[in-house]
Amino acid sequence: MRIKNSVRSRNPKSTIPGATLSRLFAAILIMAVAYACTPKSAVQEQDRAPDISPKPIATASPENPDPRVGLGAGLFDAEEAIWNLEKLSATPPPKDFIGVTNSDLAFTGKYAIQGNYNGVLIWDISNPSNPTLVEDYVCPASQSDVSVYKNLLFVSGEGLGGRLDCGTEGVKESVSDVRLRGIRIFDISDIENPDYIANVQTCRGSHTHSLLTDPADKENVYVYVSGSAPVRPNEELPGCSDALPKDDPNSALFRIEVIQVPLDSPESAKIVSSPRIFENLTEAPTHGMTPAERAKVQKAKEEGAFVAEFGGQERVIPPRFVARLLNDIVKQRDGEGEPTAADSATLRKNLPTIITQMTGQNNDNDQEVKRGPNQCHDITLYPAMGIAGGACEGYGLLLDISEPANPRRLAAVADSNFSYWHSATFSNDGNKVLFTDEWGGGGQPKCRETDPKEWGANAIFTINDDNEMNFESYYKLPAAQTARENCVAHNGSLIPIPGRDVMVQSWYQGGISVFDWTNPENPVEIAFHDRGPIDSTQFRMGGSWSVYWYNGAIVSSEIARGLDIFKLEPSPYITKNEIAAANTISLEYLNAQDQPHFVWPTTFALARAYVDQLDRDGEMPKEGIAKIRQHLDEAENASGSKRADMLNKLAKDVESQVDDSSNSEKVSKLVDTVRGLASAP
Amino acid sequence: MSNSYSLKIFAFFLLLIFGWSCKGTSQVTEDTTSEDKIDREAIYWARVDSAKMEFTEADAKFMTMMIGHHAQALVMSRLAPENGASDQVQTLAARIINSQKDEIATMQQWLRERNQPTVDLKIEGLKLMINGMRSGHMDMVGMLSQNQLEELSNARGTEFDRLFLKYMISHHKGAVVMVDNLLKVDGAAQEEAAFKLASGINADQQTEIARMQSMLDKLTSSSQ
Numbered sequence: 024m025r026i027k028n029s030v031r032s033r034n035p036k037s038t039i040p041g042a043t044l045s046r047l048f049a050a051i052l053i054m055a056v057a058y059a060c061t062p063k064s065a066v067q068e069q070d071r072a073p074d075i076s077p078k079p080i081a082t083a084s085p086e087n088p089d090p091r092v093g094l095g096a097g098l099f100d101a102e103e104a105i106w107n108l109e110k111l112s113a114t115p116p117p118k119d120f121i122g123v124t125n126s127d128l129a130f131t132g133k134y135a136i137q138g139n140y141n142g143v144l145i146w147d148i149s150n151p152s153n154p155t156l157v158e159d160y161v162c163p164a165s166q167s168d169v170s171v172y173k174n175l176l177f178v179s180g181e182g183l184g185g186r187l188d189c190g191t192e193g194v195k196e197s198v199s200d201v202r203l204r205g206i207r208i209f210d211i212s213d214i215e216n217p218d219y220i221a222n223v224q225t226c227r228g229s230h231t232h233s234l235l236t237d238p239a240d241k242e243n244v245y246v247y248v249s250g251s252a253p254v255r256p257n258e259e260l261p262g263c264s265d266a267l268p269k270d271d272p273n274s275a276l277f278r279i280e281v282i283q284v285p286l287d288s289p290e291s292a293k294i295v296s297s298p299r300i301f302e303n304l305t306e307a308p309t310h311g312m313t314p315a316e317r318a319k320v321q322k323a324k325e326e327g328a329f330v331a332e333f334g335g336q337e338r339v340i341p342p343r344f345v346a347r348l349l350n351d352i353v354k355q356r357d358g359e360g361e362p363t364a365a366d367s368a369t370l371r372k373n374l375p376t377i378i379t380q381m382t383g384q385n386n387d388n389d390q391e392v393k394r395g396p397n398q399c400h401d402i403t404l405y406p407a408m409g410i411a412g413g414a415c416e417g418y419g420l421l422l423d424i425s426e427p428a429n430p431r432r433l434a435a436v437a438d439s440n441f442s443y444w445h446s447a448t449f450s451n452d453g454n455k456v457l458f459t460d461e462w463g464g465g466g467q468p469k470c471r472e473t474d475p476k477e478w479g480a481n482a483i484f485t486i487n488d489d490n491e492m493n494f495e496s497y498y499k500l501p502a503a504q505t506a507r508e509n510c511v512a513h514n515g516s517l518i519p520i521p522g523r524d525v526m527v528q529s530w531y532q533g534g535i536s537v538f539d540w541t542n543p544e545n546p547v548e549i550a551f552h553d554r555g556p557i558d559s560t561q562f563r564m565g566g567s568w569s570v571y572w573y574n575g576a577i578v579s580s581e582i583a584r585g586l587d588i589f590k591l592e593p594s595p596y597i598t599k600n601e602i603a604a605a606n607t608i609s610l611e612y613l614n615a616q617d618q619p620h621f622v623w624p625t626t627f628a629l630a631r632a633y634v635d636q637l638d639r640d641g642e643m644p645k646e647g648i649a650k651i652r653q654h655l656d657e658a659e660n661a662s663g664s665k666r667a668d669m670l671n672k673l674a675k676d677v678e679s680q681v682d683d684s685s686n687s688e689k690v691s692k693l694v695d696t697v698r699g700l701a702s703a704p
Numbered sequence: 705m706s707n708s709y710s711l712k713i714f715a716f717f718l719l720l721i722f723g724w725s726c727k728g729t730s731q732v733t734e735d736t737t738s739e740d741k742i743d744r745e746a747i748y749w750a751r752v753d754s755a756k757m758e759f760t761e762a763d764a765k766f767m768t769m770m771i772g773h774h775a776q777a778l779v780m781s782r783l784a785p786e787n788g789a790s791d792q793v794q795t796l797a798a799r800i801i802n803s804q805k806d807e808i809a810t811m812q813q814w815l816r817e818r819n820q821p822t823v824d825l826k827i828e829g830l831k832l833m834i835n836g837m838r839s840g841h842m843d844m845v846g847m848l849s850q851n852q853l854e855e856l857s858n859a860r861g862t863e864f865d866r867l868f869l870k871y872m873i874s875h876h877k878g879a880v881v882m883v884d885n886l887l888k889v890d891g892a893a894q895e896e897a898a899f900k901l902a903s904g905i906n907a908d909q910q911t912e913i914a915r916m917q918s919m920l921d922k923l924t925s926s927s928q
Binding site for chain 2: 115562
């Protein structure tokens with residue numbers, strides 16, 4: 024089974040040998056992209072800043088009290104707090120777009136494409152300190168979620184005022200043939216003059232969409248459409264029905280739409296399937312056990328406690344209840360007095376049956392088909408791994424997308440602390456997934472001191488070889504915000520720091536937060552930027568809608584204030600070398616919900632990043648670290664066969680220390696990198 | 705009440721003042737002189753103000769009714785801790801209180817900013833007064849009768865859980881119907897804030913209905 028292969032290959036040990044053809048192809052493609060384009064990182068690191076020694080991530084903490092608390096209000100002049108980031112620019116929207124919501128971002132070449140409820144803004148960000156507007160295309164519709172692929176731009180329309188002709192007057196009639204709710208397609212061969220070439224209408228409009236590039240299909244791209252608004256009347260778009268699927272098999276509820284876009288004739292894009300990926304979902308609406316809880320159950324088992332599975336997870340049976348059950352067994356054998364060891368054995372044997380009888384768990388047979396959630400809010404596709412993460416109402420889904428038009432559900436999780444599953448991000452190796460909870464829909468202030476840390480947060484899951492998702496921890500913006508600031512977990516992307524899982528994420532008016540989730544049990548914030556509220560007296564919508572890393576730049580779409588661009592500032596938690604290694608990744612384009620797989624080219628920066636990481640966690644002796652750094656410097660200054668000899672010698676030397684390190688996997692990566700440098704032409 | 709006429713005038717003036725000058729050009733380098741900033745701030749507030757004019761009577765009625773509807777969810781949810789609800793139902797009830805209180809505040813602000821009468825809410829135990837009127841007099845789908853509220857307030861433990869889930873599901877379904885009805889009105893929910901609220905309520909409450917149904921199913925099957 025193809026998915027099994029690709030899922031298993033997420034084990035870093037079998038990266039190349041076990042790869043399927045498509046994965047290999049994807050990897051080559053990514054490497055080709057990484058090599059072919061000269062590293063045109065938006066942000067070049069050339070300075071020789073004083074060295075900052077790396078420190079363990081778990082020790083990271085901003086100054087106390089947190090400078091984000093109590094920032095002064097203002098639209099374009101709010102007080103700001105920033106930590107381990109440098110703000111390169113803050114560019115207000117063009118005048119026709121001021122006061123209208125800025126939404127999601129997509130990137131192609133040197134351009135950032137910013138959705139706005141009034142249309143689309145295209146920025147040249149080749150100079151991140153001074154982005155320039157190259158096009159402001161007026162074509163109103165919420166939410167103007169954007170994706171880009173080569174010469175094609177896709178824009179979501181959901182609101183009732185979107186028009187086929189891009190007119191600004193709205194659509195007053197509840198049934199109208201001029202309304203657009205769905206996907207608009209533009210040809211951007213001439214990016215300064217987008218050409219509106221087609222649209223695909225859908226029954227619930229498009230709240231968000233995700234572009235899927237299939238490594239096995241070069242003729243088409245696919246667009247997964249998620250719509251969360253009510254279904255359109257049949258009179259407006261024939262075939263749309265909001266009856267329950269049992270009454271109407273063509274119901275627009277409980278499904279997503281898949282649009283196929285032929286690349287040589289994008290104007291003939293159409294819906295090719297409406298998969299019902301939710302059927303028979305019966306996951307418990309509780310949150311999974313934390314690692315601590317799992318350890319507790321394990322320990323209890325080892326100590327001989329009675330453990331049984333109910334409500335979807337293993338639980339320790341309370342001693343008082345055990346005593347009652349044991350007494351029942353004594354009575355059943357007409358005995359008296361204290362239960363014997365034999366009685367305990369009987370209970371142990373019969374416990375699962377007793378619990379099943381008591382909780383009535385086996386009654387599922389006669390139940391009607393469970394429909395599961397009604398829709399997805401967003402789906403993140405990870406084609407290099409053949410998987411996707413669906414954030415669908417009360418569930419987080421893991422999907423197999425090896426057949427793009429027929430996504431198949433592999434697993435599902437629910438969580439009693441999650442209100443509304445919003446989006447997903449995978450770790451680069453695909454072994455972890457982070458889901459966000461957009462509690463309150465993004466328009467409410469959910470980061471106040473009094474709001475629980477588990478609500479409106481991220482939940483991190485590990486994915487095992489059987490594609491089961493196990494809950495590990497929550498991460499929520501650590502700084503309390505005011506009641507005048509909408510704040511909840513929102514969009515973000517990975518920052519390609521090799522050997523680590525680092526993400527930058529929007530929290531609306533909570534600002535942007537960079538955190539490390541390499542250890543899924545303990546995500547830690549390592550950088551941030553925040554502004555005060557828009558208004559000092561009343562609530563106003565604003566803040567970062569999305570923030571994504573793109574070729575060295577951290578680009579944020581600010582709902583009210585425009586386009587912000589940052590870069591990482593070296594710190595003990597992300598060193599200069601780690602930043603330089605991240606910046607060797609060069610993407611041709613980026614749609615964050617079509618997650619790219621990062622493969623780092625072999626560079627001195629990569630080797631030094633690994634050395635810094637071994638240093639950070641004390642995984643090699645200090646003297647050894649210093650020596651490796653020195654040899655890397657010397658080798659970089661040498662050339663030709665002399666350099667190769669020095670590097671081969673260094674590789675051999677480091678290799679001999681692999682077994683002495685507490686992180687032999689990382690030392691091996693370092694050895695491979697140094698060896699790769701030696702054989703580089 | 706749709707004030708599209710004044711909106712058009714406003715839009716016309718904006719056009720006159722700024723034109724569509726940036727189209728297709730790359731010379732737009734926003735200088736940061738304070739005059740420019742004041743200018744942009746003025747446009748922002750003018751546009752926020754003009755957006756407030758674009759609403760219909762149906763939108764305002766929806767907000768008013770939904771505030772009353774949400775308020776009853778508060779009355780119901782506040783019973784959970786004292787009536788011995790399970791941890792799960794208490795979590796749910798606490799989140800309903802937090803969420804719906806915030807949404808009520810949003811809807812009150814929406815009404816206030818459009819010079820519409822806000823809703824005068826008073827909750828005393830099981831008694832909910834809306835604009836000085838007993839809630840029972842408000843004709844809304846999914847609202848519990850006073851008898852049902854009392855039945856709920858007298859229930860304890862598992863029985864409370866069961867009744868709470870059952871009544872909150874039908875209460876939430878009422879909100880979904882209110883959104884559906886709003887969208888059937890010509891010109892309604894055109895404006896960004898109203899559409900966001902209405903479609904957000906639709907998505908959130910449907911999600912919560914499914915969650916509560918699943919909790920209720922488990923409760924029912926375990927008591928057989």
